[in-house]
Amino acid sequence: MQLIYEKSVSGRRGVMLPASDVPSAASLPQNLLRADTANLPEISELDLVRHFTNLSRRNFSVDTNFYPLGSCTMKYNAKVLENAAALFAPFHPLTALLPGGDSLCQGSLGMLYDLGQMLADITGMDEVTTQPLAGAHGEMTGMLLVAAYHKAKGNRKKYVVVPDSSHGTNPASAAMAGYEIITIPTAPYGDMDLELFRQAMNGEVAAVMMTCPNTLGLFNPYIKDIADIAHSHDALMYYDGANLNAIMGKVRPGDVGFDVVHLNLHKTFGTPHGGGGPGSGPVGVKKSLIPFLPMPRIIHDEVDGKLKLQTDNEQSIGRTANFFGNFGVMVKAYTYMIMLGREGLIQASEQAVLNANYIKEKLKAYYDLPYDKTCMHEVVFSASNQLAKGVHAIDIAKFLIDKGYHPPTVYFPLIVKEAIMIEPTETESKQTMDAFIEVMIEAARLAENSPDSFAAMPVTMPVTRLDETRAARSQTVCYLG
Amino acid sequence: METSHYCPHTPEEIQEMLAATGVGSIEELFDSIPEELRCKRFNLPPGMSEFETYNRLKQLCSENCQDLSLFIGGGYYDHIIPAAVDHLSNRAEFYTAYTPYQPECSQGTLQALFEYQTAICRLTGLDVSNASLYDGATALAEAALMAIRTTNRSRIVVDGCVSPIARQVLATYLSHHDAELVELAPLDGLLNRAELIHQLDDQAAALLVQYPNVFGCIDDFTGLADQVHAKGALLVTAVYPVALGILKSPGELGADIAVGDGQSLGNPLSFGGPSFGFMAARKSHIRNIPGRIVGETVDKNGKRGFVLTLQAREQHIKRHKATSNICSNQSLCALRGLIFLSAVGKQGLADLARLNYDKAEYTKSSLARIPGVTVLQTAPTFNEFTISLPKPAVQVVEALLARGVVAGLPLGSFYDGSENLLVVTVTEKRTRKDIELLVKELEVVLCN
Numbered sequence: 034m035q036l037i038y039e040k041s042v043s044g045r046r047g048v049m050l051p052a053s054d055v056p057s058a059a060s061l062p063q064n065l066l067r068a069d070t071a072n073l074p075e076i077s078e079l080d081l082v083r084h085f086t087n088l089s090r091r092n093f094s095v096d097t098n099f100y101p102l103g104s105c106t107m108k109y110n111a112k113v114l115e116n117a118a119a120l121f122a123p124f125h126p127l128t129a130l131l132p133g134g135d136s137l138c139q140g141s142l143g144m145l146y147d148l149g150q151m152l153a154d155i156t157g158m159d160e161v162t163t164q165p166l167a168g169a170h171g172e173m174t175g176m177l178l179v180a181a182y183h184k185a186k187g188n189r190k191k192y193v194v195v196p197d198s199s200h201g202t203n204p205a206s207a208a209m210a211g212y213e214i215i216t217i218p219t220a221p222y223g224d225m226d227l228e229l230f231r232q233a234m235n236g237e238v239a240a241v242m243m244t245c246p247n248t249l250g251l252f253n254p255y256i257k258d259i260a261d262i263a264h265s266h267d268a269l270m271y272y273d274g275a276n277l278n279a280i281m282g283k284v285r286p287g288d289v290g291f292d293v294v295h296l297n298l299h300k301t302f303g304t305p306h307g308g309g310g311p312g313s314g315p316v317g318v319k320k321s322l323i324p325f326l327p328m329p330r331i332i333h334d335e336v337d338g339k340l341k342l343q344t345d346n347e348q349s350i351g352r353t354a355n356f357f358g359n360f361g362v363m364v365k366a367y368t369y370m371i372m373l374g375r376e377g378l379i380q381a382s383e384q385a386v387l388n389a390n391y392i393k394e395k396l397k398a399y400y401d402l403p404y405d406k407t408c409m410h411e412v413v414f415s416a417s418n419q420l421a422k423g424v425h426a427i428d429i430a431k432f433l434i435d436k437g438y439h440p441p442t443v444y445f446p447l448i449v450k451e452a453i454m455i456e457p458t459e460t461e462s463k464q465t466m467d468a469f470i471e472v473m474i475e476a477a478r479l480a481e482n483s484p485d486s487f488a489a490m491p492v493t494m495p496v497t498r499l500d501e502t503r504a505a506r507s508q509t510v511c512y513l514g
Numbered sequence: 515m516e517t518s519h520y521c522p523h524t525p526e527e528i529q530e531m532l533a534a535t536g537v538g539s540i541e542e543l544f545d546s547i548p549e550e551l552r553c554k555r556f557n558l559p560p561g562m563s564e565f566e567t568y569n570r571l572k573q574l575c576s577e578n579c580q581d582l583s584l585f586i587g588g589g590y591y592d593h594i595i596p597a598a599v600d601h602l603s604n605r606a607e608f609y610t611a612y613t614p615y616q617p618e619c620s621q622g623t624l625q626a627l628f629e630y631q632t633a634i635c636r637l638t639g640l641d642v643s644n645a646s647l648y649d650g651a652t653a654l655a656e657a658a659l660m661a662i663r664t665t666n667r668s669r670i671v672v673d674g675c676v677s678p679i680a681r682q683v684l685a686t687y688l689s690h691h692d693a694e695l696v697e698l699a700p701l702d703g704l705l706n707r708a709e710l711i712h713q714l715d716d717q718a719a720a721l722l723v724q725y726p727n728v729f730g731c732i733d734d735f736t737g738l739a740d741q742v743h744a745k746g747a748l749l750v751t752a753v754y755p756v757a758l759g760i761l762k763s764p765g766e767l768g769a770d771i772a773v774g775d776g777q778s779l780g781n782p783l784s785f786g787g788p789s790f791g792f793m794a795a796r797k798s799h800i801r802n803i804p805g806r807i808v809g810e811t812v813d814k815n816g817k818r819g820f821v822l823t824l825q826a827r828e829q830h831i832k833r834h835k836a837t838s839n840i841c842s843n844q845s846l847c848a849l850r851g852l853i854f855l856s857a858v859g860k861q862g863l864a865d866l867a868r869l870n871y872d873k874a875e876y877t878k879s880s881l882a883r884i885p886g887v888t889v890l891q892t893a894p895t896f897n898e899f900t901i902s903l904p905k906p907a908v909q910v911v912e913a914l915l916a917r918g919v920v921a922g923l924p925l926g927s928f929y930d931g932s933e934n935l936l937v938v939t940v941t942e943k944r945t946r947k948d949i950e951l952l953v954k955e956l957e958v959v960l961c962n
Contacts, residue, residue: 034621037629037856047859048596050866054946058875061894065732067762070864071637074856081856082598085626089607092614092622096606102615109520110610113564118784120575126786127588128920132912140577141785154557166648166787167842169829180690205829205839211690214834252546282556283544289551299842303520307846308623309613309806310646311788327686344927351686355589355649355679355775356786368571374561377518383540384521384528390543391531407543434619442615445830462522463531489814494618496819504811504823508800510642511635512628512810 034091034495037084038512041075048078091495092308093439099465101392103411103442103454104200104248106278106300108381113372114304114365121364126356130329135341142340145357146331148367149315155378156274156294157287158317163358164327168275170353171295171314172206172242174327177350178293178318179240179269180210181325185348188267190239196225198249198446203242203273212239219448223404224253234266240293244273246280246409248446248454250389260290269293269322277301278458279386279409282379292319302366313362324348329357384459385410388466392455395470399477403449411456415449419480426451428487429476431498435491436472518561581918583948585877587898587939588728588923589650589677590786591778593756593866594943596857599780603850613806613842617821624820627808627845630852637758637855638772639765640794645806646848647840650775651680653791654722654752655687656804656838657771660795661720661748663837664802668693669717671710674700675727676752678928684722693719700929702892703729703900705738714745720771724752725761728928729890730874730898730937732761739768755779755792755851757896759867764794771795780854781847790844790851801827804838866942870897873949874940880953881938886960890935898939900925904960907936913959919952 060066076084093100100107124141128134135142149161165171176193183190193207194215204214215233220226224247241263246252253259260270272286272294278301286294298304299312306312318326328349329342373381386409393412397405400414416426430440430453442454457466479486491497523531528540537543562570584592603609607622614620614627627645634643647653658670670688672681674697681697688695696713698706705723714721721742726732735751742749748770753761756778764772777789795803801824809823829836858866874897882889886904903910907924914921926933940949 034625036625036632038632041860045859047862048598048857050858050862050869051594051942053869053872055872055876055949058872061732061760061871062734064734064736065762065894066760067639067758067766070860071639071758071763073633073636073858073860073863075860076856078596078598078857081853082602084856085602085853086605088622088626089602089605090622091620091625092607092611093616093619094607095610098619100612102612105612107612111520111564113568115604117568117571120571121578122782122784123580123592124578124785125582125584125586125592125783125920126590127586127923128582129785131586131915131920131924132908133915137579137582137915138785140574143577144574151558154555157553157555166652166844167840169839169841170648170652173839177686177690200841201829201831201833201836202839202841204834205832205836208834208836209687209690209839252544254546254548257548257551280547283553284547284551285553285556288553305609305846306612306842307609307844308611308620308627308849309845310842311790311844311847312842313788351689352651352679352682353686354683354787355651355789358786359788360785361782361788364571368567370558371570372561372564372567373519375556375558377521377561378558379556380518380521383543384523386543387523387528387531387535387540390535390537394535407537407546409546430616431618434616439612439619440616460520460522463527491618495621496618496813496817497815499617499813499819499821500811501821501823504809504821505826507809507811508642508797508824509810510628510631510800510807510823512632 034087036512037074037076038514040080040084043075045075045077047076047081098437098439099461099469100439101441101455101457102439103456104275106456106458108303108458109460110303110305111369114368117368118361118364129342136339139340142331144364144367146333146340148363151370152296152315153317155281156317157285158294159320160323161315161317162326163315163363164353165314165316166354166359167310167312168295168297168314169202169206171316172202173209174316174353175271175293175295176207176210178322178325181350182269182322183239191237192239194233194238194241198247198448199242199244200273200275223249223251227255230259231262234262236266238266238268240269240271242271242273244276246276249404249413250408250411251404252409256289275300276410279382281382283382293322298362298366303369304362304365311359311362313359325350327351327353381459388457388459388461392457392466392470396473399474411454413449414453416451416453420451422480422484424480424484424487426453431490432476432487433472435493438469438472583919583951585922585938585940585952586920589679589775590783592783592941592943593778595780595782598857599850599853602853603846608849609846614822621819624808626849626852628810628820630848631808633852633855634792634794637755638794639763640772641797642800643794644803645808646843646845647791647793647805648844649789649791650773651683653773653793654680655684657750657773657793658684658688658720658722660771660802660804661750662693664799665719665747667717667719669696670720670722671696671713671718672722673705674698675705675729676722676724677728703731703890704733704892716745718745718747720748720750722750726754726757726896729900730895731893732896733893735767756867759863776847776851779851781850788844788847790847802837805840805843869942873942873944874899877938877940877949880949884957884960897941898937900935900937903934903936906933910959914955917955919955921952
């Protein structure tokens with residue numbers, strides 16, 4: 034398909050601008066002006082609409098295809114969430130910071146405050162900041178809170194401990210807060226090796242970052258012991274909320290010893306992923322960390338019952354983003370939460386776990402299951418059986434594309450060879466999953482009988498397999514025509 | 515169990531699935547969570563229907579004051595959004611997709627992001643762009659970290675005329691790196707060039723400037739890049755993309771990295787988010803850029819296609835050695851930015867910028883006629899400018915808020931001795947009538 038720049042016709046105009054109702058001012062001095070108008074597209078509105086509509090049709094999405102991408106929680110994004118967010122579109126964030134401005138946006142502040150309270154309730158935390166803009170941004174904020182906590186106590190800490198099954202963002206975020214990383218291997222039972230963890234812990238460890246259930250989809254039954262060991266060294270427990278969809282109403286991170294959590298509203302709370310963002314990564318903390326939360330902070334004034342903004346606090350880690358976070362995303366998550374309510378959220382977790390276990394049982398005769406036990410919301414297979422025939426996880430992924438399924442996450446977690454990580458979510462019907470299971474079985478059979486046939490796949494898409502090495506070598510990231 | 519929102523199984527299906535799974539109940543699936551760790555308290559209210567939920571949201575929204583006349587900017591601007599932007603970005607194939615990790619079934623998102631990167635390169639006059647960052651403030655902070663990595667130096671010099679909010683975020687990001695952050699106090703709303711000569715030494719990784727700056731001034735940065743490069747440092751410019759419709763591009767100024775907030779390109783104010791941050795740079799810096807980048811390539815049949823590229827920079831491969839921890843970005847907002855720029859078009863963006871300038875100049879001259887009001891005149895301005903009032907700006911703003919006018923951003927809390935300064939913003943959406951109302955109400959408030 035042509036690029037929009039290739040469809041441009043010199044001199045063609047798009048959308049009409051408002052007419053000027055003021056006199057034309059004297060021009061800016063020439064030395065401040067650009068030599069040439071930026072060479073943006075020149076296209077009619079109809080051609081623009083066709084271009085982007087046709088581009089959109091070159092995507093798989095939750096609304097068009099089953100999308101069991103592990104660790105990403107690709108559940109249905111309810112349409113009413115979009116309507117709700119649109120209600121709040123016209124409000125300028127700085128209005129809230131003007132004198133008397135907070136009284137003009139009690140609705141927006143109220144939404145943020147209530148959302149924070151609900152997230153605190155779900156996670157067992159004492160207060161939540163909504164400022165972080167995505168999961169990794171929440172992790173960074175959380176690690177800055179950890180650093181501020183230790184600094185205030187005069188602790189000299191140098192390391193952050195992560196299991197080798199962790200998301201790459203965990204060590205990267207800890208590095209943003211100036212920490213070095215200690216990685217603990219996974220034991221044969223699928224959880225972080227408790228003995229190696231015990232040995233690695235020392236007084237210089239600032240925090241332990243855990244995803245629970247972990248990226249193998251397993252809940253660590255020793256989590257409380259891990260927290261106790263960490264706390265005995267005055268290390269804090271950090272909860273990566275990527276997998277919260279498994280445990281709502283079942284267990285709360287705050288109750289099992291976690292001190293800081295981040296949540297991915299775009300995973301657990303049904304907001305769309307947008308082709309890579311925007312997400313939203315609120316951070317919840319225990320009381321001991323509240324003094325360090327980013328500013329501005331929303332305070333409920335007991336005297337007049339109004340919500341106010343606290344903008345100054347010496348101990349705060351400061352500001353981590355422009356304003357109050359990805360507000361529009363939070364409106365959607367809030368809408369989702371009040372609509373589902375307590376029972377609905379519990380049911381979401383229960384059926385997410387049921388669905389993952391159903392797929393696990395149905396497929397384990399065909400794919401190697403390195404950790405064969407009850408999983409939570411996702412299950413990790415290995416294509417090692419198929420590899421014996423020369424078929425890789427990526428080949429199975431391409432086969433699935435031809436069958437109309439978005440592939441599961443492949444090659445993650447890194448500790449499983451040829452990993453195939455399936456997260457169906459609670460919103461998929463049994464019929465959809467049964468059809469997917471059949472196709473997965475078909476892939477396994479094809480790997481057995483005709484392993485060479487995978488190389489050409491996919492054949493149903495606008496392009497076949499792409500040359501990634503060439504992309505990296507040529508570094509063509511901008512159209513030069 | 516009753517079926518609630520979006521969980522489709524019938525009770526019979528649940529029984530079938532439990533039987534296939536070999537467990538007696540759903541509860542059994544949670545046996546790995548020790549009993550003593552189980553949730554004791556979970557107080558959320560019961561759920562409700564979509565209709566009731568939406569009404570609750572409408573009720574909440576009505577607690578916001580509606581129909582304010584906005585003369586406030588400060589990095590977030592009330593611009594027109596063509597209807598096509600909403601309709602096209604609301605195509606579910608775009609907004610319910612994930613990051614395009616499987617390129618063959620994600621060519622829509624990937625090509626759109628390649629076109630977005632191209633638009634950002636052309637707007638900034640630089641060679642390469644990533645596929646978006648969180649917002650303008652975090653993009654500035656990432657640019658500083660990028661300069662530190664590139665130059666292997668630790669000193670960041672920032673013009674005090676850069677948005678105070680962005681500088682706060684910058685300070686947060688740099689707080690745990692071995693970095694020194696030096697802020698140059700503004701001189702009459704402009705970069706303090708005498709002080710710069712002192713602070714820009716051979717330990718400086720970068721100079722960070724912004725145009726138009728927080729006072730609205732278009733500081734003339736001609737020649738600045740040479741001065742910065744002579745010390746072996748990088749020049750980072752934060753820019754307002756709509757202004758680039760007419761203003762000299764960062765590339766023309768010799769900048770190495772350009773960043774900014776893309777909210778003004780087709781994203782609603784939405785109480786501060788989501789918007790997107792953009793970053794463009796000279797090609798030599800490409801391996802140091804944070805975040806995702808889309809690259810062009812070919813498939814097995816030689817057909818053009820697009821993939822995420824240079825991923826060895828990123829956290830999922832490099833973990834703690836990555837160029838940044840960023841994973842999710844603001845892809846859909848960047849798509850809105852591209853659609854906005856395409857809908858308005860090449861000449862349209864220049865015209866839009868000019869319209870903003872004309873409206874602001876008209877407002878400026880009208881306000882200047884009010885007794886006691888003086889306009890900061892040290893440099894030309896784009897669509898916002900600073901005025902000095904005969905009394906504290908916060909008092910004036912508060913009085914005008916009560917009259918439904920958001921008159922601007924008071925600078926008193928950001929700069930010592932600036933209690934009477936107010937930054938007034940005028941976009942193309944403010945009509946002459948709105949402007950006349952601002953002038954009239956300000957006159958009234960100043961007379962009282």
